[in-house]
Amino acid sequence: MTAFAVLVDWGTSSFRLWLVDGAGDVLAERRSGEGMATAGEAMGGFAGVLERQLDALGADADLPVIACGMVGARQGWVEAPYVETPADPKSLSDGAVRVPDAGRAVFILPGVCQRAEGAFDVMRGEETQILGLDVGEGRRLACLPGTHSKWVVLEGDRLTGFSTFITGDLYAAIAGHTILKHSVEPQDDAFDVAAFQTAVRTAFARPAELSNRLFAIRAAGLLAPGEAQHPATILSGLLIGLELVGAASRFGRLDETSVRLVAAGPLAERYRAAFDALGFAAHEEDGEAAVRRGLLAAARKILT
């Protein structure tokens, strides 16, 4: 069991590290909440966070590190400038930036940006997941759900376009900081798949009415307080439905496309239910395995 490299997916609020051998098998892993948003302020900064995690594994001092995600943002450790669309994920390693004075070899992969008029967009981390997908042939769509969901178009070897939908971000802001804070109390609102799918269909059919449909959640609580309301479920369904109709507006009919749904756990379940509600096909892939494969592919190009 000889370690080959350290792979790190370093996002805004999460840190995930894998020690892998030359075959890509995972020898050990670490995960924490020391994301980009807090690591800069931690003792020793980004280097301190990384070394403490590696010490805990007893990793060799000369083992190289390949990282992706917000750690490469301007406000991260060292900025890894964006690659522009159309981008070849297999060439991400060409844009890797080596962190100066890191004590060991640390390379940060670039994000991808899109400068199309009316569609300015950026990603950091998802491009490495894309690199780790078995992308197949022809034009394909990938959906990477989250706080800032990414929808990505792949054509041949190229990542030709993408759109971000701030679905999770909107959910937290609306549930916590609008009139709906009086309605959405997750603790007494178990996920109800029928209510969720109805809300997905409503937002997909009538995205224009979103703001009114949000208030209707509150009004239902006032006018029919005894009935099961599922406010959190409905809010989630409206916002995921809005994301799906937005993706269809940007990328064409989803019922004629098989979408790669790159997710795991409860989020994958919820998006699967949304796709089902609309009769769309989604092919699921585990996002964590994808980012690890992408980091490994980049590591092989950079280190060998």
Place this chain on the structure above:
Amino acid sequence: MTAFAVLVDWGTSSFRLWLVDGAGDVLAERRSGEGMATAGEAMGGFAGVLERQLDALGADADLPVIACGMVGARQGWVEAPYVETPADPKSLSDGAVRVPDAGRAVFILPGVCQRAEGAFDVMRGEETQILGLDVGEGRRLACLPGTHSKWVVLEGDRLTGFSTFITGDLYAAIAGHTILKHSVEPQDDAFDVAAFQTAVRTAFARPAELSNRLFAIRAAGLLAPGEAQHPATILSGLLIGLELVGAASRFGRLDETSVRLVAAGPLAERYRAAFDALGFAAHEEDGEAAVRRGLLAAARKILT
């Protein structure tokens, strides 16, 4: 100058009081931030707030008070149960609730609710503005913009339907509690009417893409940091555009309808710019004058 009644528009976060004579002329007025949200906790509660404001005017102890707004909500002073649509604004006074043990005669006007499937909605205060409009004949639409904008359909004497859009509430939540908090800094973002109108048209034409267009505000700041961005202006334009397309979805083509825009000041200006951007006609009325006329009409029915 003989005072006839005290009229109070008592909303969630504002208190406005007018002392009027029998002709409806304003003899004195008071305004404060002692809205429903805080008045209950004030010394002496709602009665304490009201009496201190009246004392400041030297108002007679037996002068009656007619109030509307959130003061009549369940969490207000005394609940004035909703009148259901279709409702006749001229009959609001029939549903007025007299506050017990208020020391003087205090009447609170009811709000209006709508129980239509998929369109549950409530209002408190706006129905009294509607009562104060010179509503004309036939089917008409009124837009009452605000934190929770109301769009109201009037047919003959009746308020037959309405929809709330939480435009201002969404603005504050998105500007303050999503990734856009890094972009929207009102102090360095003067209102730009061209950028605003472009955003209004974008949201009106492509409401499905709202969530993506929000992220594009952030991406533009990252990708073209030197250029004038107008993030606050664009956010406002997208959300008001979403409201207008939502109203069109609920109530039919706005280009064939003259809408009463019941507003004043900067909000009226902004909505006028939005209507202009889409080529819609709006006839403006001052919302404060309207609520005062509505309260006066109710006072005349209740007190004489």
